[in-house]
Amino acid sequence: MIERHRHLMTPLNQKETFKRLMGYAKTHWKKLVIALLLLLGATASELIGPILIQIFIDDYLTPREFPQNELVMLGLLYIVLHVGAAGMNYVQMLLFQKVSLEIIQSLRIDIFAKVQSLGLSFFDQFPAGGLISRITNDTEQVKELYISVLGTFIQNIVFLLGIFVAMFYLNPQLALFCLVLIPLIIGLMLLYKRFSSRYYARMSEKLSELNARLNESIQGMAVIQIFRQERRMLREFKAVNEDHHQAWLKSIKLDGLLLRPAVDFISIAALIFILSYFGITSFDQLVELGVLYAFVNYLDRFFEPVNQIMQRLSVFQQAMISAGRVFRLMDHDEPSPGQKGTGSPVINQGNIIFENVSFSYDGHEDVLKNVSFTIHEGETLAIVGHTGSGKSSIINLLLRFYPLERGEIYIDGVALSRYNNKELREKIGLVLQDPFLFAGDVSSNIRLYDQRLTDADVQKAAEFVRADRFIENLTGGYAHPVGERGTTFSGGQRQLIAFARTMAKAPKILVLDEATASIDTETEEDIQHALENMRKDRTTIAIAHRLSTIKHADKILVMHQGEIVEQGTHETLIAEQGLYEKMYRLQKAY
Incomplete structure (x- = not known):
């Protein structure tokens, strides 16, 4: 590519990119508010479930008291909460995804409009395959950000906050310990972000090259065949494809190391600590089985959303890199020449x-x-x-x-x-x-x-x-x-x-x-x-x-x-x- 267009291959700063992506959500704020309220309602319903079970174990099962009316009400409340959570989760997910698709639709229209406004000098020097990759592959990655990442992040962050509230309700000392896990997890995320951004930028660049070579080869297939250049073209395509493969392989290795395995290790260590705490405490004082069950349940529920967030980090990183490339193109200032001055002269003769x-x-x-x-x-x-x-x-x-x-x-x-x-x-x-x-x-x-x-x-x-x-x-x-x-x-x-x-x-x-x-x-x-x-x-x-x-x-x-x-x-x-x-x-x- 010509040197003055080299900057188009460099993504924008991720903070700026994320801010601009969120700007597309402003026009949909009513739907997003409704979806968020439903999400809060569904999260609260799910978090109350273990507390109801804790009440059943400690207040009814352990003392072997089974008043029919109270247990029926407790059971009905548990069922209503879970059914209500399922219904609210369905509607909020539907709203989030609908907004996501509308946002991507607007983004694709904006980038295509931008491409059409660029001068022919730009198209003389920027490969067509690279442009196609920006409008299709990169925006598709951004779509995944809105559909599968942001909704998951919001839902699980809200869920984590709710878990901490419930933990403090059950046992403030252990809840404070669990707060120590937050810096560990954040540190893990930052470490992942640092390395993965390099690999995904490389992957996106090589994918653009693949598209450019495919477009060029298909357009010039008659020339390739008449001059018997199939082997050379295949060799060059293999080289670019291998670079893309190696970038993918590095990202897979990083995902395999820093995503679920690392979180699982922290969760097992935390579970061992919690069980040890209750075991040691049981020598000196009575341990309520309902509280133990609820706390272990919440700990398990704590790491599940963390795992979901970590699993989505790879998609998040790809989407941010792709969005940065899209915005680079949208910010490119090489418009086609336009009118200078005022007035609207008309061509009548053709001199x-x-x-x-x-x-x-x-x-x-x-x-x-x-x-x-x-x-x-x-x-x-x-x-x-x-x-x-x-x-x-x-x-x-x-x-x-x-x-x-x-x-x-x-x-x-x-x-x-x-x-x-x-x-x-x-x-x-x-x-x-x-x-x-x-x-x-x-x-x-x-x-x-x-x-x-x-x-x-x-x-x-x-x-x-x-x-x-x-x-x-x-x-x-x-x-x-x-x-x-x-x-x-x-x-x-x-x-x-x-x-x-x-x-x-x-x-x-x-x-x-x-x-x-x-x-x-x-x-x-x-x-x-x-x-x-x-x-x-x-x-x-x-x-x-x-x-x-x-x-x-x-x-x-x-x-x-x-x-x-x-x-x-x-x-x-x-x-x-x-x-x-x-x-x-x-x-x-x-």
Whole structure:
């Protein structure tokens, strides 16, 4: 990854992360309060149970007194408390999990909205697999925090407090001893947190790398197979997978040592102490069996929630690491360029002026150097040149995919920076060399989810570019399903759908980025006819690889190493016998 994005792999401070996660819970405070009250009620009901048994043993069983009415009431109270606790636990758990799912839903929407607001420069340098991992795997880990961790923590902490209250009620001296256990357990948790945070951060990083490699390999599978690189790709994938495996293994070893085994050791030591205390005390004074039973019962109940909390610590650590990575991405400040200044200028004619424009992607090497040209309304400007000459960079700046650094661009006499994105996107239509089709159907790809476009508008746009000819022959016509990236269509068919998508907006300015570079012979005539229709009465910029397609352009710019080295019509440039004439002659030879 590019060095300036390296910080995105580093999670945030856990205290800050936890605070931000809790901020998502504020809007659900009513449900959380109700759930907490039910939790308190259920905890109190469960804690009263051993006291009722202690009363039965010491007041009735030991003296062998069995008054029917009192015992029935005692038994009914015990049953009611347990049934009530079960009911309250069910409702509070349901409320906690419902709130948790709603919070995760909001978090995923927020991070996806953030990703969509980032500039294209970010996507040029950050692997797609890593982003997918943030939005899916990391948020899934955060979901586990809300669903299985926080509810368990709250419930068991409340339960522990209740146990201490009951212990002090039965025997204050022993209860004070049990307080000594708290620092031991907290120390164990801090020790676990210290080491596990390193391992889980490593695991999350390697999982992102795995996703990135999977995404890259699947997208480039044809290249991998044609160059017989399967073994190398598998070897590299195995290496990353092994790193991920080793991080997991270290966390498993840590869990096996510091979670339940360590707590079980402390609990056994505490039980030995309690039984020894009652045993020694019995030599000098009477020990009530009910109190002994209740205390041992509470001690057992004390360590069960501790064990549950410790078992959830691993999930908590993973969730905190993942949440930190999510918030790092959400805090990343690399927005797409936006409007500067006030007002809402409108593009009416489509006149374009580039004035001494220079640009660099990396801040070091210029890919455009003092580029200046003018296009008048309704004219067609063609841009040609070798790969890397700066052709696409001109388009990227005109569409404001990247911020303009030096020079100025004007549309209808107004600086590009003064237009809002909505106006630019509606008035400038773009067709790429490799058209991207979304999963859905043909109609949704032309409409591109713009509900303002009716079915009639969609069909009219298709007819305008002659895409209706093959669409109507498809099963279902405009409702014909489109798979991922439209792989079931030919290159020419995908391009015609992209043309229809662009023309459905009726743009004032049309940008064609090598739109005819990969067309097939079956649809070439339709595409050429579509291009003629599309260029009528609108300003057009066409990046061309096949020079024969731009012979009738009003002006041709010849780019070389970021500079305009020649410009003019096809005839004048041929007559000059410069770079354009050499390129044209070479293409004709083939």
